[in-house]
Amino acid sequence: MDDGLVAASVSRDGLLSELLSMGFDISVATEAVTTQDIATLADAIEFLLAGNSQPVTASTSFQNSKPTLHVPAGHGPIKPATRLHADGCKAETIDEKWRACSVYGNEADDGLFDKVENALSKYFGFSRLKPFQMEALRAWANHQDCLVLAATGSGKSLCFQLPALLTGKVVIVVSPLISLMHDQCQQLSRRGISACFLGSGQGDKSVEKKAMAGMYSIVYVCPETLPRIIHSLKELACKRGIALFAIDEAHCISKWGHDFRPDYRRLSTLREVFKIQNLPGLKDPVPVMALTATATDCVQMDIMKSLKMDTGTTRVVRTTLFRPNLRFSVLHSKTCRPSSYPEDFKILLDYYTCGFGSSSQVSKCPSINTSCFIGNGSNLKLEKEKIRGDQKYAYWANRKTSAEVDEMNFESGDIYMGARQNEDQDEEEGEEEEDEDGSSDKGGNEDFDESQKARYLALKDDEEKGLTVDFLEDDDEDEMERLGGDFEVACNEILVDDPMFKNRSIQSRSPSRAVEEGPSIVYVPTRKEAESVAKFFCKSGLKAAPYHAKLAKGHLRRVHEQFHLGTMQVVVATIAFGMGIDKPDVRHIIHYGWPQSLEAYYQEAGRAGRDGLPSECILYCDITTLPSLLPSRRDQEQTQHALHMLDQCFRYGLSTNKCRANTLLQYFGEDLATTRCEICDVCSTGPPPLENLTMEAEILLMQLSSPTENHGPSNSQHGIVNQRKRRAGNERAYRHAIEEIAKYGEVPQRNCLWWRGFGRVVADAGYLKEASPVGRPPRKLIVPHLRNPEVTADGQKFLDDRRREGSVSFWVHPEGDMIQALLEPSRLSRAQEWGRGWGDPEVRKQRLARKKISRRPPRQKRQRRSRDNSRGRQKTRRVCA
Ligand SMILES: Nc1ncnc2c1ncn2[C@@H]1O[C@H](COP(=O)(O)OP(=O)(O)OP(=O)(O)O)[C@@H](O)[C@H]1O
Numbered sequence: 001m002d003d004g005l006v007a008a009s010v011s012r013d014g015l016l017s018e019l020l021s022m023g024f025d026i027s028v029a030t031e032a033v034t035t036q037d038i039a040t041l042a043d044a045i046e047f048l049l050a051g052n053s054q055p056v057t058a059s060t061s062f063q064n065s066k067p068t069l070h071v072p073a074g075h076g077p078i079k080p081a082t083r084l085h086a087d088g089c090k091a092e093t094i095d096e097k098w099r100a101c102s103v104y105g106n107e108a109d110d111g112l113f114d115k116v117e118n119a120l121s122k123y124f125g126f127s128r129l130k131p132f133q134m135e136a137l138r139a140w141a142n143h144q145d146c147l148v149l150a151a152t153g154s155g156k157s158l159c160f161q162l163p164a165l166l167t168g169k170v171v172i173v174v175s176p177l178i179s180l181m182h183d184q185c186q187q188l189s190r191r192g193i194s195a196c197f198l199g200s201g202q203g204d205k206s207v208e209k210k211a212m213a214g215m216y217s218i219v220y221v222c223p224e225t226l227p228r229i230i231h232s233l234k235e236l237a238c239k240r241g242i243a244l245f246a247i248d249e250a251h252c253i254s255k256w257g258h259d260f261r262p263d264y265r266r267l268s269t270l271r272e273v274f275k276i277q278n279l280p281g282l283k284d285p286v287p288v289m290a291l292t293a294t295a296t297d298c299v300q301m302d303i304m305k306s307l308k309m310d311t312g313t314t315r316v317v318r319t320t321l322f323r324p325n326l327r328f329s330v331l332h333s334k335t336c337r338p339s340s341y342p343e344d345f346k347i348l349l350d351y352y353t354c355g356f357g358s359s360s361q362v363s364k365c366p367s368i369n370t371s372c373f374i375g376n377g378s379n380l381k382l383e384k385e386k387i388r389g390d391q392k393y394a395y396w397a398n399r400k401t402s403a404e405v406d407e408m409n410f411e412s413g414d415i416y417m418g419a420r421q422n423e424d425q426d427e428e429e430g431e432e433e434e435d436e437d438g439s440s441d442k443g444g445n446e447d448f449d450e451s452q453k454a455r456y457l458a459l460k461d462d463e464e465k466g467l468t469v470d471f472l473e474d475d476d477e478d479e480m481e482r483l484g485g486d487f488e489v490a491c492n493e494i495l496v497d498d499p500m501f502k503n504r505s506i507q508s509r510s511p512s513r514a515v516e517e518g519p520s521i522v523y524v525p526t527r528k529e530a531e532s533v534a535k536f537f538c539k540s541g542l543k544a545a546p547y548h549a550k551l552a553k554g555h556l557r558r559v560h561e562q563f564h565l566g567t568m569q570v571v572v573a574t575i576a577f578g579m580g581i582d583k584p585d586v587r588h589i590i591h592y593g594w595p596q597s598l599e600a601y602y603q604e605a606g607r608a609g610r611d612g613l614p615s616e617c618i619l620y621c622d623i624t625t626l627p628s629l630l631p632s633r634r635d636q637e638q639t640q641h642a643l644h645m646l647d648q649c650f651r652y653g654l655s656t657n658k659c660r661a662n663t664l665l666q667y668f669g670e671d672l673a674t675t676r677c678e679i680c681d682v683c684s685t686g687p688p689p690l691e692n693l694t695m696e697a698e699i700l701l702m703q704l705s706s707p708t709e710n711h712g713p714s715n716s717q718h719g720i721v722n723q724r725k726r727r728a729g730n731e732r733a734y735r736h737a738i739e740e741i742a743k744y745g746e747v748p749q750r751n752c753l754w755w756r757g758f759g760r761v762v763a764d765a766g767y768l769k770e771a772s773p774v775g776r777p778p779r780k781l782i783v784p785h786l787r788n789p790e791v792t793a794d795g796q797k798f799l800d801d802r803r804r805e806g807s808v809s810f811w812v813h814p815e816g817d818m819i820q821a822l823l824e825p826s827r828l829s830r831a832q833e834w835g836r837g838w839g840d841p842e843v844r845k846q847r848l849a850r851k852k853i854s855r856r857p858p859r860q861k862r863q864r865r866s867r868d869n870s871r872g873r874q875k876t877r878r879v880c881a
């Protein structure tokens with residue numbers, strides 16, 4: 001036989017076996033592969049789906065749909081569970097086998113997990129399931145609904161990915177972010193598991209048809225799309241079968257959680273629609289699995305209620321949310337000012353320009369040690385000494401000043417050079433290091449054929465272009481063409497067979513490399529800041545790019561790709577690049593500005609160190625300004641809750657004596673076995689020294705207590721003033737009290753910022769509490785600091801004790817704002833201290849509205865009516881009429 005014919009018959013056999021493994025009947029599959037012009041799997045499936053063959057069995061139930069085909073090259077779209085069975089029995093599906101061997105439904109039988117472990121090693125390369133994954137799968141196998149609460153990076157995705165591989169049915173995953181869906185589809189593609197996503201980001205309409213025909217094992221859907229495809233899902237459930245509905249990032253369901261998405265609340269229909277009694281043709285009820293890493297108790301309850309999960313039968317699987325390798329710290333910065341960037345980001349600039357050190361080297365970076373970690377007792381002492389010596393700005397001595405950085409005067413060419421320098425460095429280092437498959441770290445150049453090389457170079461070229469913000473705003477159509485159309489469509493296809501991607505993924509998983517280098521994510525509150533910070537990094541010679549929802553899709557795709565390839569050093573992102581992103585070696589997560597909640601903060605910080613290696617999570621916040629970034633769509637009730645969440649953030653940022661990890665865990669209702677994580681800034685440096693603030697506490701309480709309780713003529717007088725102001729439900733009673741204290745000069749050298757912090761500390765000690773508003777409710781939204789406090793019984797007792805014996809005292813660890821108030825006393829204006837920020841959409845709207853009104857031309861002043869004038873006016877009127 002000639003060679004060409006042999007090759008053709010071999011490839012036909014391969015095609016046939018692929019079609020059989022996908023569930024097509026042997027007769028139609030044979031017909032497809034023997035038809036002329038059909039050379040690839042894609043052609044064959046197109047042929048079958050177009051209804052060109054007569055189906056014989058119910059298993060080939062795709063014949064009714066006629067989608068245009070776009071099948072991932074190099075692997076079958078469906079890799080059913082037949083792969084798990086080496087026994088060669090083709091007649092049964094895995095689902096049937098499970099039933100036959102009575103594993104299914106019998107939660108005591110651990111035979112289930114033998115099969116699972118096969119799949120694990122085959123597809124994922126893991127040796128065993130984690131206990132919580134086991135629990136979740138067990139619930140699924142028993143058709144139970146399940147709520148999984150496990151730490152970021154713990155492996156929740158596996159809980160819903162495995163059911164697709166074990167049954168050959170489809171798993172529908174509801175996911176909130178396009179970036180997250182990209183991420184997961186890419187990862188599954190690398191592992192040879194077919195997956196796609198549907199939603200606004202999906203440019204190829206045929207993907208939806210294929211998905212509804214059952215061609216993908218795992219289908220990601222955004223919540224907005226689900227109602228539209230519910231009828232197709234019903235068909236899918238009855239034909240190929242749906243193994244599970246997974247609701248990833250389930251906290252989005254709850255309006256008490258962060259990132260609330262109203263469309264998530266409609267998901268309860270899944271419970272109703274996919275019941276056996278409601279859907280004839282459905283053999284088993286389809287279980288629902290909700291998963292999240294960031295849900296407080298009240299959010300958990302809300303998730304279950306919203307999804308109509310039965311509290312009696314739903315399995316709640318819970319693990320610790322603690323991430324022991326994450327080092328949390330807080331730094332003060334005027335984050336809104338670009339002039340702060342050089343100082344604040346010196347940590348990252350040093351990290352990347354000094355070469356990638358091990359994390360121990362990173363923590364030796366001088367910028368970290370010289371930064372003012374709030375809570376660092378020695379720092380506090382040092383700063384005070386500096387102030388005493390009138391060297392306020394010596395504090396920044398070890399940091400590069402803005403002027404110095406401006407002098408550097410970077411051009412876009414420098415950006416390119418900077419990138420190249422790093423590459424060269426990598427190349428030198430990479431010569432000794434080889435990946436497991438023998439290819440080098442530099443994208444596996446040896447294994448490339450010419451076309452792949454060209455594409456690699458094209459990508460490199462794009463990376464370089466992609467470094468300027470101006471370029472990033474353009475959606476380069478030509479470039480997208482070159483990469484195979486829109487990324488959303490192509491992410492599956494590109495990654496599977498591309499050695500460049502394979503090599504890179506292996507490289508990034510290599511622990512030795514991961515310790516040495518890793519990308520960073522800087523989270524900023526606004527899109528504008530994302531661009532300006534990214535621009536700063538680019539100018540400083542780093543490979544950085546902004547990421548937010550309003551940027552061109554092509555750009556977002558590139559950033560995403562390069563981030564995963566490891567060729568992007570810093571992604572400056574809004575919350576659009578947060579949840580679920582799984583890159584093992586992210587070494588720095590920097591929050592540049594207050595987050596909206598601790599949930600959001602912990603979620604985003606959870607992108608760091610997913611390989612278990614030490615990583616930094618730094619929060620830069622302006623502790624002199626109250627956090628005010630509230631979600632834009634909210635009702636009054638949600639606003640109150642959002643303010644409560646901001647309050648928690650604020651307290652986390654200002655705290656100087658509580659372990660950061662512990663504070664975060666307690667927020668989620670968990671207690672660490674020990675009270676200290678030992679690595680956060682507070683644990684590692686200790687709290688600032690205790691200060692005796694007895695006199696300040698006494699004066700404050702006396703000022704705020706009723707006039708009858710006051711002692712001494714002057715205090716009584718203050719009290720009366722304050723009492724009068726408070727009686728009208730005054731929102732500013734506390735402020736007035738402080739002004740009174742300042743006026744009489746009883747406590748010198750304390751500004752409003754210090755008093756704001758001190759009031760909070762006194763309230764936390766139980767001596768003050770916010771009075772319920774008298775009369776009409778406050779016009780403005782309540783912000784997290786004392787407004788109209790009243791002295792509690794404990795506070796009164798403190799005053800009485802002081803009066804009687806004078807022996808009680810009030811010692812506290814000063815909090816962040818109190819420390820900062822002493823460091824920068826002259827810089828603080830009243831407006832900053834008490835006002836609310838432009839970051840809050842509500843405040844911004846109000847202020848802009850006020851500005852508009854004030855921009856109207858001023859009314860002309862009424863002229864006095866002199867006799868002459870009035871005559872003149874009458875004359876004019878007459879003329880007009
Ligand atoms: N059984 C396992 N053994 C070893 N590694 C695992 C196991 N399960 C999952 N992983 C790995 O853990 C990493 C994180 O997984 P995954 O993205 O599912 O985390 P997650 O819990 O969904 O996190 P997040 O809450 O941030 O979305 C992945 O890289 C995955 O490969």
Ligand SMILES: [Mg+2]
Pocket residue numbers: 156157248580
């Ligand atoms: Mg996840």
